[in-house]
Amino acid sequence: MRRVVITGAGTVNALGQDVPATLEAMREGRCGIGDLDIRDVDRLSVRIGGQIKGYDETAHFNRQQISLYDRFTQFALLAAREAIGQSGLDFAGGLAARSGVVMGTSGGGLSTQDDNYRAVYEEGKNRVHPFIVPKLMNNAAASHVSMEYNLKGPSFTVATACSSSNHAMGQAFMMIRSGLADAMVTGGAEAMLCFGGVKAWEGLRVMSKEACRPFSANRTGMVQGEGAGVFVFEEYGHAKARGAEILAEVAGFAMTSDASDIVMPSKQGAARAITGAVADAGLNREDIGYINAHGTGTLANDKTECAAVADALGPQADRIMISSTKSMHGHLIGGTGAVELLACIMALRDGVIAPTIGYEEPDPECALDVVPNEAREARVTAVLTNAFAFGGLNAVLALRKV
């Protein structure tokens, strides 16, 4: 079977506007969550988020581009530039046709929708800019990455709420493994931190007003983030032949559906995805050293996830480290798995396990080693990254050191 490796990584998120800055923040256990700076924030009851501060779109894109690029597309393009730059790939000729882009997002161009609904409903305008549809569509980011880098193979967008980018990366992985493509640009992007985006989440009563404290007994819910993570997945032989630097191997992937409840997570569904990813990678559960948790900081997710890990890994659950970096960058919804994959790469390559910050009180229902508050040095050779979405759709990737 063809093997798949990662040869490029890029990101922009609340912790940093590139991979080195993000990994440094994760190593230092820095918190990127703070007061939201958005229009009408005074009408929100949730006023914190993992917002990218000091982001100036005009520093990166010209006026014509901005008229077509929603904030989520901008994030995707910036992350793709870093990832493809690192990979050193030039998508020309035959390689272009054998390369594609699969991106995850949940809200797509939500800020564009928010702005334009405001214009027509609140301000009573009867006219909107001609590019609103191509700007807000969920596949805009994937399409612009494809156009910018001449990626002419299989390209589309996956929307499975909080699992979107893990599902997207899983598709990219399977396409290379099965021979459908030789290289794939993949990950996820999200920019939901606008008035309507936060207001909708507020309604569900699961958002924290003060901090994201995954696995801590006094946790008060999730905190939204924004940004993108993008990677270059490449067939192992292809990467090896051109002497590319290999960041990690994508070894396995599994996805399951709870088929039970639209918001409450299921231990069985999550455990089946974890077990499936380990098996698909050809690993034993004893090989797993670290799990990047879904770890949203909600009452329901964290205890269900810990129970699922315990079920799936058996005695090994007491030996692994599991952390939630959402405590630092917030929950990027459809982009979250992509940014969290960076913590997995850091664990495998640098031997540094990103911490779960904001941890204050042990919860007997989350009795695993959650790497509280400080990063840890540890040698791990195989890791998992979990994503469990509203709607009961679960996606877990397994990575291995190369």
Place this chain on the structure above:
Amino acid sequence: MTGTIRDRVIGIIAEQAVLDVSDVRGDQSLADLGIDSLGLVESIFAIEEEFDIQVPFNANAPDSGDFDISSVDAIAAAVERLVKDQHG
């Protein structure tokens, strides 16, 4: 909807539980009435809309807020207090 605050709260809870108002007793919990966590969040939304109040409730810390949801009576009393505080 007219009637006392308590009657209106019971009306909202009964509707959520798909029960007749006369089948809802003050000492019952929402779980007794078959209302799950989503139903609870919906009921709180309906209460906020009905009385134009803000209810302090976070589903992640259901017992730690100022809003006692342990029984129908407790909810009615909490709503009476919130209406007084916010519209008094």
